[in-house]
């Protein structure tokens with residue numbers, strides 16, 4: 001069985017959008033898997049998720065989906081037209097290359113939410129080492145965000161970027177039941193994982209407040225919850 005190597009749960013849930021994306025893809029495609037908790041430095045590229053399948057290690061959620069399609073059949077995207085693939089690709093990039101960094105910023109940099117993040121993500125570290133370890137990881141995340149760019153902006157601008165991303169997603173979901181049409185596709189694994197990581201974690205961030213106001217986003221998460229329940233029944 002495929003092993004998905006990912007972070008240990010925090011707040012009782014999968015708090016990595018990229019790791020959750022792979023889990024959701026497997027659930028939607030009906031591919032059995034086992035989740036294994038690990039740390040990023042153990043992965044082939046120093047990030048999570050990676051999968052292990054018959055002793056082969058595949059890193060990167062995008063590569064993993066490509067690998068699963070090639071080895072287990074393209075169970076979700078076989079019928080996609082170019083007119084659906086193009087907006088799907090753009091939605092995915094928006095989530096992974098923009099919204100993701102606003103989520104990271106809200107959890108790790110915004111002082112209002114950092115204490116909750118620290119307590120949830122580092123509770124397995126012995127209490128004496130918890131503050132220094134958490135502080136060290138936080139500094140590394142800050143450097144990453146400075147390199148990416150959002151770390152150089154004032155707080156309000158970072159959230160404005162994320163809120164604009166959510167408005168674009170809401171517009172798309174107002175037109176369709178799923179990410180790019182009336183059938184679920186691999187793009188929904190991405191979209192659901194990112195929206196879940198904004199709306200279902202116990203951080204009342206400006207992103208969560210903005211997402212909560214979009215009826216199409218709320219309805220989409222509920223629709224996907226129902227579908228995932230049916231798939232696992």
Ligand SMILES: N[C@@H](CCC(=O)N[C@@H](CS)C(=O)NCC(=O)O)C(=O)O
Pocket residue numbers: 016017018019040046047048049059060061062
């Ligand atoms: N392009 C990668 C991105 C994965 C990624 O950024 N993973 C984050 C967690 S959501 C990570 O491992 N961060 C730890 C680190 O950078 O040290 C993918 O699609 O899997």
